[in-house]
Amino acid sequence: MTLKFPIYMDNHATTPLDPRVLEAMLPYFSEHFGNAASRTHAFGWRAEAAVDDARDTIAQLINAESGKEIVFTSGATESDNLALKGVAEYYQGKGNHIVTTTIEHKAVLDSCKRLEKQGCTVTYVPAGKDGIVDPDDIKKALTDKTILVSIMLANNEVGTIQPIDEIGKITREKGVLLHVDAVQGIGKTPFDVRAMNVDLASLSAHKIYGPKGVGALYVRRSKPRVRLVAQMDGGGHERGNRSGTLNVPSIVGFAKASEILIQEGAAEAEKLRGLRERLWKKFQRELDQVILNGHPEQRLPGNLNVSFAFVEGEGLMMAIKDVAVSSGSACTSSSLEPSYVLRSMGLDEDMAHSSIRFGLGRFNTEEEVDYVGDLVTGKVKKLRDMSPLWEMHQQGIDIKSIQWVAH
Numbered sequence: 001m002t003l004k005f006p007i008y009m010d011n012h013a014t015t016p017l018d019p020r021v022l023e024a025m026l027p028y029f030s031e032h033f034g035n036a037a038s039r040t041h042a043f044g045w046r047a048e049a050a051v052d053d054a055r056d057t058i059a060q061l062i063n064a065e066s067g068k069e070i071v072f073t074s075g076a077t078e079s080d081n082l083a084l085k086g087v088a089e090y091y092q093g094k095g096n097h098i099v100t101t102t103i104e105h106k107a108v109l110d111s112c113k114r115l116e117k118q119g120c121t122v123t124y125v126p127a128g129k130d131g132i133v134d135p136d137d138i139k140k141a142l143t144d145k146t147i148l149v150s151i152m153l154a155n156n157e158v159g160t161i162q163p164i165d166e167i168g169k170i171t172r173e174k175g176v177l178l179h180v181d182a183v184q185g186i187g188k189t190p191f192d193v194r195a196m197n198v199d200l201a202s203l204s205a206h207k208i209y210g211p212k213g214v215g216a217l218y219v220r221r222s223k224p225r226v227r228l229v230a231q232m233d234g235g236g237h238e239r240g241n242r243s244g245t246l247n248v249p250s251i252v253g254f255a256k257a258s259e260i261l262i263q264e265g266a267a268e269a270e271k272l273r274g275l276r277e278r279l280w281k282k283f284q285r286e287l288d289q290v291i292l293n294g295h296p297e298q299r300l301p302g303n304l305n306v307s308f309a310f311v312e313g314e315g316l317m318m319a320i321k322d323v324a325v326s327s328g329s330a331c332t333s334s335s336l337e338p339s340y341v342l343r344s345m346g347l348d349e350d351m352a353h354s355s356i357r358f359g360l361g362r363f364n365t366e367e368e369v370d371y372v373g374d375l376v377t378g379k380v381k382k383l384r385d386m387s388p389l390w391e392m393h394q395q396g397i398d399i400k401s402i403q404w405v406a407h
């Protein structure tokens with residue numbers, strides 16, 4: 001097979017739409033265009049039936065008790081906002097303390113910051129060096145004012161999978177709600193809201209080969225019944241949890257993407273793990289000073305986050321322009337900031353800036369992995385050959401011990 005360029009290996013940022021998903025969506029743009037809230041005619045009933053089927057499929061994906069527990073949103077950013085702010089507002093009489101981690105997505109961290117301005121206190125539990133959060137640290141952070149723990153299933157940068165089942169035991173025992181941002185892990189690692197005692201869970205369609213701009217919040221309806229204050233006022237859609245006319249074609253696509261994961265997710269995870277190991281072994285074989293970021297096994301099958309010491313991630317990305325990956329540097333308005341996730345795992349700034357995230361997905365092939373492996377290996381060697389720091393390292397000089405003098 002011939003390779004097609006550019007090659008996409010950034011599947012944590014978004015995934016391409018599966019053609020089967022597109023096919024399922026198309027009729028809902030045209031003949032089945034009804035408003036799911038129209039109760040008085042067949043157009044509305046047809047749309048509502050499609051949405052209710054979608055709820056059931058998505059509920060099945062996470063083993064929720066009922067489709068009624070699925071609240072559709074515009075994406076996981078909104079789901080995270082609704083979970084945190086909606087719970088904080090409803091339960092303010094009970095307490096005002098939230099526990100989360102330092103490696104959460106910005107949708108969670110920035111919601112927490114907003115809530116702090118409004119009088120909540122938030123404890124940010126750090127992950128270990130391996131990117132895994134210790135359930136004991138969560139337990140120690142709980143107080144009699146804690147109403148909610150929010151923790152992600154899998155991290156979007158280093159792919160580490162958090163021990164949700166252990167944390168769920170702790171929160172349930174203490175009578176504290178548990179919200180899980182499950183966006184990255186869903187369909188790739190086991191996730192069962194009932195077995196794991198999860199009370200709220202955020203999902204997004206475009207990370208699972210569905211369309212962008214649609215997501216869901218799972219809100220448990222029994223044992224315990226979770227309550228929220230809606231953050232959007234309007235027609236009272238979604239049982240009063242989220243007003244706004246439903247995006248029916250996208251919801252149908254979200255359900256089709258979920259159905260494919262239910263059927264194929266486990267086999268796909270195995271395939272991705274194989275491709276990931278192939279790429280990692282190539283780097284280990286051919287290069288010195290390549291460090292894997294995050295736990296070696298307890299991570300998403302398609303995630304390979306590595307630091308190539310003495311190489312700037314941004315520079316490497318420029319050198320491999322026909323391959324789409326991400327670096328451990330975030331462009332803020334004026335500067336290149338090292339990733340807060342890598343920093344909080346204890347990486348120094350240099351190693352954070354040297355990191356590259358390869359996100360393998362459904363449509364990547366072995367040929368692509370081999371091409372990227374060769375290309376990256378060659379470019380890393382070339383960039384190091386031009387680096388005076390690499391030369392000093394080769395001569396056995398400990399660069400960290402040098403006192404740099406400004407001239």
Ligand SMILES: *Cc1c(COP(=O)(O)O)cnc(C)c1O
Binds near residue numbers: 074076154181184213
């Ligand atoms: C992508 C992502 C989100 C945001 O989802 P959107 O649907 O793009 O708003 C939230 N959390 C995690 C972990 C993500 O990877």
